[in-house]
Amino acid sequence: MEHRGHRPAEHATHPEHGHAAHHHVAGGGVPSWRTAAQATLHCLTGCAIGEVMGMVIGTALALSAGATVALAVVLAFVFGYALTMRGVLKAGLPVRQALKVALAADTVSILVMEVIDNAVMVAVPGAMDAGLASFLFWGALAFALVIAFLLTVPVNRWLIARGKGHAVVHAHH
Structure with a gap:
């Protein structure tokens, strides 16, 4: 329950979204690093599924590094959006609205994460x-995903503070 002049510290875990409770920032302000880390971890889950699948498929098929990276990026976006959509669809949003929420919530985070983790993969000699x-x-x-996570947390914190990124999902709980 929210009281005047009091910021809700936390709301309950939402099993329909498959992620832990998030701190909210009422009326703007700076979200906690924990909130940003949780949003990034949510994003990383979908990204990692797609990234690993893309890297495995591309490597198994002996695709070029560029084709493997492209496949990994496409699959990371697909799985990242799908995980967010799963939660908001369970909350009752129609498919079209759920897709809009997923695009608004995850696009910047996934893009930043993908640029970083694929750059690291390509930069590690012989990895591809x-x-x-x-x-x-x-x-x-694994190293690429950890670096991507660490560098995307501040981006998500900045987005959440402005009511963008993963903060968009919480309007539909």
């Missing part, structure tokens, strides 16, 4: 050509 049985491939991919 290492093969699926190689520690280099999996180690580089």
